[in-house]
Amino acid sequence: MAFTHALVGAALAAPVVAFAPELAVPAVLAGMVGGLVPDVDLFVGRHRRTLHFPILGWALALPAVALALFAPGVATVAAAVGTVSFAVHAGMDALGAGDEVRPWERTSREAVYDHLRGKWVEPRFWIRYDGAPEDAVATAILAAPVVVFYPDPFPAIATACVVLGVGYAVVRRRLPPVVEEFVG
Template sequence: MMALTHGFMALAAAVFLLPVVGEYAGPAVLAAAFLGGLAPDADLVARHRKTLHFPVWFSVATLALSGLFLLTGLSALLILTVAVGAAALHSLSDVLGGSAEREPWNPVTENGVYNHVLGRWHRPRRYVRYSGAPEDFVVCLAFAAVAIGSGLTAPAVDRALIALVAFAGVYALCRKRLATIGAVAGSLVPTRLRAVLPAVSVEETETDGTTVDIRFGR
């Protein structure tokens, strides 16, 4: 699933949590949820769905932090709990999507999300076939509608969220053509500038999933 789908999923969950804990942190809870939902996909430039995806440890940490918050009532602890919980939700829900590979619409692996405790990959269920699939955008739009329609975010924030939904829609439309679009865009870059642009390569293995390598100074 798209990182934005995970972000809006966590934000929608936080919308239902906010009336209960809003007195402690308010809008910071919503921000922590959205950013925490996005965070695991930072490993797109490492070992995707392995380096920063921890379905077990994030879940355990969320439970531990929740207990500490109930004991202390510290706002900062609540924000951390929400952020880690959103990362856990992201890591757990990735198993419902497609495989972690360059062209998941033509799957050749069964790498859904890596379980560091068991030391193996969980197989993808493919209810959402791949990041940017039409059904992925529908899920993203549904969760975004919950968040925006809640009335708990400021008008300026709502406009920013709507812009992100629009970006997700464009990404979904272009998803299968990104490699072609990138190649065409690269061919339009003057030769003198190509030497200073980053070179991107993608490596796929059964054990480490997809690794994106970005190098400068070609």
């Protein structure tokens, strides 16, 4: 669920919020954006393949983190948090269901594509599907520290993510017929 990915990106910025608050806003924004960017492949290319890199994403993230540690600044810290969030996204997708309209039916064995090995990673179903009740709970848990400790405007954004995520979870299983009619 996009809201969960965004809040994981915000959570990855927690050390910056705690130890370099002057860099918090760009770090949290970069984390949230980095957590959402892989899903652009819903519209361009093949979802969970074109912009999802469960292994290779770390080849970008780890040097960015090293650079931020040795030369901390707005750009380097934001790049580090954003690229780590980007890399974590694909791993999170592998922990859920496959990329299918009705993921609770478990008809797909393709959670996310591993470009390094040239094969699909199978879904783990730790969270049964995007928008499952446990996904909404994860979103709420991730939002809690953002609401309590993060600077404005992030508490409001986190609250909105929870409200929208719970709403999505309520209607998720009713969406396939709507999607099928819309897409054809």
